[in-house]
Amino acid sequence: MNRARALVAGSCLVMAALVGCSPTEPSAIGPRSGSAAEVAPVQENPAPEPTADVSTTPAEEPSPSDVDEVADACSHLGADAVATLAGAELEPRPHDVGGVPACIWGNLNTIGVQVILVGAEVWATGLPSNAEQLLAEPLYADQISEDERATLEEAIAAVEAGEQIEPARACEMFELMLFHDAQLDGANYTVRIVPSADDPQAITAQGCIEGVFGSVLLVRPDLTGSDHEAERVGDVALTLLDAE
Numbered sequence: 353m354n355r356a357r358a359l360v361a362g363s364c365l366v367m368a369a370l371v372g373c374s375p376t377e378p379s380a381i382g383p384r385s386g387s388a389a390e391v392a393p394v395q396e397n398p399a400p401e402p403t404a405d406v407s408t409t410p411a412e413e414p415s416p417s418d419v420d421e422v423a424d425a426c427s428h429l430g431a432d433a434v435a436t437l438a439g440a441e442l443e444p445r446p447h448d449v450g451g452v453p454a455c456i457w458g459n460l461n462t463i464g465v466q467v468i469l470v471g472a473e474v475w476a477t478g479l480p481s482n483a484e485q486l487l488a489e490p491l492y493a494d495q496i497s498e499d500e501r502a503t504l505e506e507a508i509a510a511v512e513a514g515e516q517i518e519p520a521r522a523c524e525m526f527e528l529m530l531f532h533d534a535q536l537d538g539a540n541y542t543v544r545i546v547p548s549a550d551d552p553q554a555i556t557a558q559g560c561i562e563g564v565f566g567s568v569l570l571v572r573p574d575l576t577g578s579d580h581e582a583e584r585v586g587d588v589a590l591t592l593l594d595a596e
Contacts, residue, residue, distance in 0.1 A: 425453050443457065463571060479522075
């Protein structure tokens with residue numbers, strides 16, 4: 353599996369629909385390739401909604417359909433792996449992030465883990481809002497070429513017309529947006545400390561590889577914002593993508 357990886361503290365433009373945070377000056381560490389590393393304890397804060405209403409109080413008597421939904425959305429990362437990341441045993445529940453199915457373990461306002469693993473075409477349904485936010489940024493607008501802008505606008509128009517973007521093409525859009533969000537050329541994977549390494553409230557890792565989009569978000573009050581923490585969160589996300 354081909355990967356290019358970069359660690360960025362701050363800037364969150366590409367994550368618009370999935371990661372809410374205010375951009376700051378990024379510091380790239382460079383590309384990385386190779387197989388996913390061993391899953392180690394991680395400390396992370398969900399970038400999509402660190403302060404969203406994510407109460408985890410379960411229904412008293414979940415219906416069979418609810419049980420099936422949990423089993424599907426929450427089957428990608430096991431309870432043991434989640435506990436290792438969060439430092440505590442957490443209960444899962446299905447969630448929706450900008451129209452993308454997700455699983456939230458615990459509570460993203462305190463201690464929690466959010467996992468997303470979907471076809472890249474599902475991620476692309478949020479492309480119009482994501483790309484338009486990027487295009488409105490002066491720095492991005494100055495960097496993107498006319499051909500790249502035309503490519504993005506064509507994809508946006510297709511999504512808005514109700515068309516489904518091919519998974520490979522969706523990942524190409526993801527990479528294009530990463531590159532112009534202070535990432536490395538050819539990057540298809542990113543790890544971010546939110547909102548910054550100086551004020552680490554969350555760590556999020558996202559990638560779009562071979563037509564599959566994956567995201568792991570961790571919220572913990574004891575984050576330090578270290579490179580080691582970011583590496584550990586990123587390795588969990590890579591493990592998810594490797595499993596597909």
